[in-house]
Amino acid sequence: MPASVLIVEDDPRLREAFAAAIAGADDLRVAGVADDLPEGLALLASLSPDVLLVDLGLPSGHGIELIRRARAARPPCETMVVTVFAEEETVIRCIEAGATGYLLKEASAVDIVAQVRLLVSGGSPISPAIARRLLRRLGAPREAPPVPGGEGITLSPQEQSVLAYSAKGYSYEEIARLMGLSRHTIETYVKRIYGKLHVHSKTEAVFEARQMGLVRD
């Protein structure tokens, strides 16, 4: 069964390029196409796609709302954000909101299909810059008291190694060889790390809201 992809992109040329690339792959199909936030939200609810491909800079608003909805959707929907520079600040914020992948706007059809397949197979992409930022974040000692009832972000030693190698510039293939694991395993490790970051940021937000008396127990 081909995985269904919802494309939310306001630039018509890019939209066509994405749609064409997805349509060209046998194991993927285009579930729907939207050019703005409200339509995207509606299609997300009605189509229940497997993958959401979303551009952050939409005319009506920031695409991050779509990411949150997709993450909360049942059945689960993977989100890939489309970004021009993939600067780690933006990508990490999207990961915290629930995205598990990112794609460069200039990506070729081959790249697009490969990345969507990676997501569907349970993996996630990463860059040295993102790995560095994650290491900095998770390596710092926690100043605030531990969030009650929530899991702090503790990475397993394997996950730490993956980030450390990635920060040094090693590719997935090389990391797999260095750690004696399959490439697919490394890809899923990265996705797990992203998942932990998302859960932690959600828990942190609820904790803070409770502290401020905004959320009742």
Add this chain to the structure above:
Amino acid sequence: MTDREDGSRASLHARAELETVRLFLAHSRGSLVAVTLMSIGVALAWHDEAPPRVRLAWCLGACANYLAQGVLCTRLAHALAGGRPVRRLLHALTTSVGVACTIWGLVPWLLAGASGPAVSVASAFNVMILFAASHAPATRAMLATAATTMSLPTMGAILHADGLGVGALVAALFFATIIVNGLRLQDASRAATIQRLSAEDLALELSHQQQRLIEVEHERTLLLERERLMRDIHDGLGATLTSSLAAVEHGRAGAAEVAGMLRDSLDDLRLVIDSLEPGGHDVVALLADLRHRIERRLALAGIALHWRMDDLPPLEWLGPSEALQLMRAIQEMFTNVIKHAAARQVRVSAEADAEGIEVAIVDDGVGFDAEAQARGRGLPQVRRRLAGLGGGLSIDSSRGRGTVVRIRLPLARG
């Protein structure tokens, strides 16, 4: 003194006066309570010397005045806190002080019909009250009012009772001494307050100047950084886009070529953005980012990349501008491999020793004559960039033998 100095001197005096009033108000509550109790006590004490009606009237009159004074003090305090004008309240207060002192000055008169010593005791009492009052913080007007309204009636009572005798002379001497002393005290206190206010003004001015200095410095830094950024973007993107535009307009470039040039521009823009990231002075981060960016192109060219990277010491001199130059230089060397080497493999590694860091790029391609073909490979520019960083480039290559490129970077720049 200049007009400005005159003006600021006057304002200092005015502020010092307000300080004095504040101090007075701070004491006022306590002293009003004390003096009320004292009046009641005195009225009770001279039950032999004066009829009850007189004592009651005197006591009520005194207390009524103290009450009025209390109300005036409270309103004055509010007015000061609110920054409102206090002139009229101050006059009223001074008047009430005069009334209080007159009431005390009356005591010797009221006791005139009684025994002789009563007048002396009452006068002595008044002298002591004036002595205490002259030490309290007060304005010039208050001191003058208190002195006159207290001393004159008292002196009058003494003269009336004893005539111009020893008692009168002694009392006059006491009053004169107290008044003179009081005036001196006020002057000294006023001078001290003015000095303090001047010092505070100076400190404030200094802190303002420091703030201004910090802002100017900050602006300068921003300006320099902006200029640096514009130069860097102009060098890379400006040049590429301009030549792409020229090529397209003169019909010299096909679609694929234009796409390539645009991709190069995007790459350079990414390079600039990468260089701005606060990755610190880490060469590993720089090399890792570069690899991530050119990986696809190496793969497309069918070149297998072997990467060996470990932790390297930080380079203190590697700021954003330097990082950009270094990345451009290394990128150029990679581009050479892709375009000219026809290689199957390229090995990239970096090592540190006592002097610095060496990045090695080794390919198994066709090699080239490093001297003769330097220009075609953009080597002079690469050398220039690296020299600007205090580093160097060495190439070991010849036709058919592959190429070894070593880029040296110093640990510290002299």
